[in-house]
Amino acid sequence: MSTRNIRKFVGGNVLPPPDSDDSDYEPLYATSKKVTKNPTVNPFEGLCPSSDSEQEKGREDNEESDEEIKLDKKTKRKNLKRKKQQKMRGSKVFEMDEIDQSVKEINDLLGAPPPAPEPVVEEAKSIQDILFGINYKNLNPSYELRRLLGPDLEEEARNRKRGRHYSINKRGLVIPVEEKFRRVGLTMSMLTAEKVDGCSFFSIDHDETYRKHHKMFLSIIVTARDDFPDLNVNEAVEFMHVEKILQITDILFAMEEYDRAKKLIEKVVAYLLFISHPLFRMCDRSVRLEYKILENRVYHVAMLKYIYVLTNSACHRTALELSKVLLNIDPTDPLAMIMLVDMLALRAREHQWLVDLVEYWRNTRGADYMFNLLYSYALAKFHVIKKQKGDMAEADAALHFAMKRFPSVVPELFKVTNNKNQQIDNCEMFQDKQNMSRSVKLLWNDLLKYYTLFTASKWREPEVWTWFSKNAVVMTQQYDNDEEIQKYVKTFASQRATFLRRLPQQVVRHFQVIKFMNNFVFDEVIFTMRPGVASYNPEPWPTEDINRYKYRFTPQLQMNQHTFGLFGDLVRSLAPEFVAVPQVIHEQQDEAAGGHEENGEGEGEHTFGDLYNAICQNLLQTVGPDVDVNLLPTEEDDRWDFVLPDN
Template sequence: MSTRNLRKAYGGNNTLPAPDDSEDDYEPYNKNKVSAFTYAGLELSSGSEEHNTSEADSVEEEEPEPQPETTKKKNKKKKKKQKKAKPITNDDEEDEIDKSIKEINALMGSPVPAVASTSEENQKHTLIPEILVVQQKHLNVANELKKKFGTDSAEDRSKRGNRQAQLRIQKKSLIVPQIENLAAFPKVGLSMSVARRAGGCVYFTFDHDAQYRRRQQRLLARAAAGRAPDVAPEEAQRHMHVESMLESADMMFRIEEYTVANTLIEQSIAYMQFVAHPSFQLTDPSTRLEYSYMENRTFHILILKYLHLLTNRACHRTALELAKMLLNLDPTDPLAILFIIDTLALRAREHQWLIDAVDHWSKERNAGFLFNIQFSYAMAHYHVAVKHGGDTSKADDLLQNAMLRFPTILMKLYECANVTPSAKLQAHTLFNSATERMTRNLNDLIFLYAKFTWSKWREPAVFEWLKQNAEALADRYDADPALQERAKVLVNEGLNLFRSWPDEVIRHLCVIKPMSSLLVDGAVPEVTNLVASDPSPPNQGVNRYGYTFGPQGDSRTAAQSTLRELFSSLLPNYAVYAPPDLE
């Protein structure tokens, strides 16, 4: 407590000295104030107080005598000396503290220098390369829409009117910012917890309570019994059971109710982020949400559906950022994001980013062998060369090498772009011989890639560049027997690439199959999927709650599934018995 407060509390009437920059008419703030304390022990100097007050009154009546300047300077010097005296006592106290610390260190040992936080931050940044770091400004679709179409004044007024929801949105960093009725979401059923911490990463998992588990088990039982989930969107939204909402969304996609399906997808994502752990940060490179946990798969599938919907609405930059986010949440790429991320980068015109990313993945994942990566990589080099006014020879070599390994893609691009190739290209053996020996699996994937990217190849300058390189490669092929032998080897390697679809590709196809008509005019190949929230479950999956697929469990064979489909096609009313829903 300061001396001024003490004088005020104790009733002392001694005035404090005027400040250095004060004028001659300075008056103390506690003049003529009466003490509020009545304790006898604090009133020992009552006589002196009366004497002081009388003196103060007399001084007030008389004119103040001017003081010489020397006294003011001396007072200033005294004050400075008093101010300098304080750190001396602190040094003494610090010496005593240092002595005690040294004695403790001698007994217990010296502590480790406190640099853990800095090293932890550095470790986070080294977990993934800079090109795969998720940026918050691109993760929010509202920013891209505002950049493309400007600011809507009505929308801004509604946002200002719901300030509390906006603060919650900023805190949670919601992917779907237009969902503002967060308070209406139930706070029971679904939650998130930290599973473990390892290697500088934090692994999260979604948790189901007892009521949520009962709904999930009924959903799986209906699917295992061959019955459609048949969950009304309103019923799924009332309980906020995200797996049922996902089933309802797929049903809406099939009957082309795209607005309802899109709303279900957005609400499901917003709810899963609403119940997420406070430390679950999508932009943090150390955040993990493993697909192997059955409870986590729905979030991955919802994000994959949502990014396809965004890129279909020309929000390509946000879709690309969501793809990077999925690769960060589970670097094993359980949904084959590498099959689509090059298309997203081309649509977003992030050509230099695609080049850097492919250079990284070619070392880490052997991505250079994928047909989509090879063609998109060549186009990215072409755009970068044209942008900087440089030579496109490297892009030409990359494109011709890609066509040597996968020559059938050229004809698929012509077909999707509704352009008739020249007679020279139509009759050339390089672009036609491989089609007869190509497997159906590879043919379907190549056609799907052509459907995804034909609009980028159809741009006039790019299409002319594609045509020139195709004809140049045909001339080289006819003139060089060594190139013909090399082409045969490369084509055989490409044909063996997708003899059967990997599980990651099957999952991706299962996710986008209900959306096939909206995305690529039905070009997604046929795939069989029982549950929308768990397509092609991984062999080493984690089923913490012991969910089963009906009485037959996970041991149900493919023959039984085929037999059920046969009876269903012959008898439309055929259905295996399944327990009725209780709710």
């Protein structure tokens, strides 16, 4: 204890006198105030050492007191919580009572509400909606490039400074352009206010000024002696004459000026989207823009060219989505997208979608008779099973089926991938010695080159090629040892020669649209026959041809075995690239019928000898001096007859 405390209890620092008697001495603490109050309590009792038992008792007492304090605190807390909960419950009950009371009063005044409607169960999507449904996000090529290559930091910085780009059409494809278009020349209208079979039909319309420009353009095209007429690019772009711009892109592609051609195609597509009707939504499967209407064809042709531009720029997913758009707006498939969509799916690696598509088209469009779908289906099946780590037996069977039906594809794939195999070369199955005319073989070779060159990169992958070459060798062994397989291959070869005798009209149109894009798409010329027609309106035209503005065209006479029989085969064998170049009679603006009669005056039908002479003259024109040969329509029927020169 400190001296301060001692002095506090003692009462001061006064000591007893030294000479006084100790018997009469009374200590100061005995007279202190605190001691007098409690005489029995010793203030220095805490200083005395205590025994162990006393210490333990003190500890137990302290622990008991601490426990009691804790219990008291817990009970107090519980009581407080209970009080709060009771208050909250009371308030909630009070609020709910008020609400119930107000609802009851309203029900008494206005009557009880009707029962809640049952939840609407969403209908399951049809197979068509799943396969041909359009994803808006995939219509933007910049999104796909950003996903593949990452963001362009410089472009983002420029966009932040300039602000947002001008969007052409928020309902569909978005193509940034540097200028805004004017609504002049072309418009899009809805043909019928009510839907027909659940679909809305639209058409592209020409105003009077555009019709005047278009007739002048047609007069230049049809009188041209070659595929490169003299056209003014600036004038076409200023007026946005889309047919003329597409014709100029063909010239630019032939001259290998690819950048300028691509920019013009993008401008045409952007303008066609700009003039679209507000209800014409590319993502809607119920809109129709029929190809049989003459003015609508430029939309289909421009989109097809743009699809090739996109896939050449590695935007395969966007190109595939636009292919679905063309299949939706005209289900008759006028430009043979069935020939291209499988290859775009392979490039975009949409393997499961391709498997489902081919299985659907087997029942609806005869996919088992199209070699491109069969081989692409087998390749897609290989990738799907590989991803699932399953058994490759199903993919092998699909590839064997394709090889038995179209064995000529196998050696062509070995050729384009720079591979050789002696067993393949010596096998009779892959030599394809069926009886075909020269013209049919030329067309068949064009189809083979078209498919194999377009998909060569996918077959060239190491794992794919190992699987493909192994199955090709197995197929040679089965063919040599199994008579049933030999019989099946030979039987289908005769059927194949029948339906390949003539290319479908849709395929011919497709090739005419891309005839000058050979080097751009395939790095080589693959089409032996060059039909000399304009790609903005490729022939042959549909049977139901709707020409609302009475534009006059002269169709090109193509030399094939169906046009002239055996003599056509002879001419095609001598000059595979032969095309009859017509001298076109175009319509005057004031009177259509009068101009036709003037030009056809004194001309009539001719005998086969005259036709023979005309063919010979055209053949000489291809390989020798120029000779004029005209084609004129007859008013009695839809046939086209040769008209010989007067001299």
